[in-house]
Amino acid sequence: MLIGEYEHSVDVKGRLIMPSKLREDIGEKFVVTKGLDGCLFVFSLKEWEIFQEKLRALPVSNKNARDFSRFFLAGAIECEIDKQGRFLITSNLREFASLDKDVVIIGVTTRLEIWDRDKWKAYNSDENISAETIAENMSMLGI
Secondary structure: OEEEEEEEEOOOOOEEEOOHHHHHHHOOEEEEEEOHHHOEEEEEHHHHHHHHHHHHOOOOOOHHHHHHHHHHHOOOEEEEOOOOOEEEOOHHHHHHOOOOOEEEEEEEEOOEEEEEHHHHHHHOOOOOOOHHHHHHHHHOOOO
């Protein structure tokens, strides 16, 4: 299960260490793509196939569906962990998520998210996010 919060740094070549606790669940090969809220999404190959099937099922005649598919698929890359436990994030993805040096990798059950550390702290701040408000909103979804 992909859970937890891990702080790491992107090196000058754009490589990032995959936390050892996440390697088994994410696999040696995985897909990195643009995510929502200004982060990157990381999917195991199995979860990526499930996600792609959902995208394939969207009607090509619907502009929002086309835009949604393009957003996730155009910048997606398959990554592989090297012998030092690192993987390369392409410059366009680093630029999209404003990843310069310090990052946070979080597990969100079926995927990982990679955030710029300062952006994550701002997103996760008491001023931006309230557990009580989230819980109230989730009750509308049956949780």
